[in-house]
Amino acid sequence: MHLRYSFRIEPTPGQRAALARTFDCARVVFNDALAARKAAYKADRSRIPTGVLAKRVITAPGGASAAVPSMIVTSMRRE
Numbered sequence: 788m789h790l791r792y793s794f795r796i797e798p799t800p801g802q803r804a805a806l807a808r809t810f811d812c813a814r815v816v817f818n819d820a821l822a823a824r825k826a827a828y829k830a831d832r833s834r835i836p837t838g839v840l841a842k843r844v845i846t847a848p849g850g851a852s853a854a855v856p857s858m859i860v861t862s863m864r865r866e
Contacts, residue, residue: 819844 798806820840827835835843 816844 820843823840823843824835827833
């Protein structure tokens with residue numbers, strides 16, 4: 788038997804800002820990684836290993852990541 792759950796979250800204004808920052812950072816990191824891989828492939832048809840690529844494009848200010856507070860779950864239903 789397969790079950791599916793639907794969740795609705797309602798983040799506070801501060802949580803909305805934190806989520807927007809988080810998703811914006813993820814988008815920038817993805818785009819930088821894609822650009823690096825394309826450049827390496829175009830230069831000599833090589834592929835950058837994932838670990839090397841991660842060290843190159845992922846940085847955290849102060850060496851730590853900020854935690855996003857948990858959001859309020861307003862409804863949950865089982866389908």
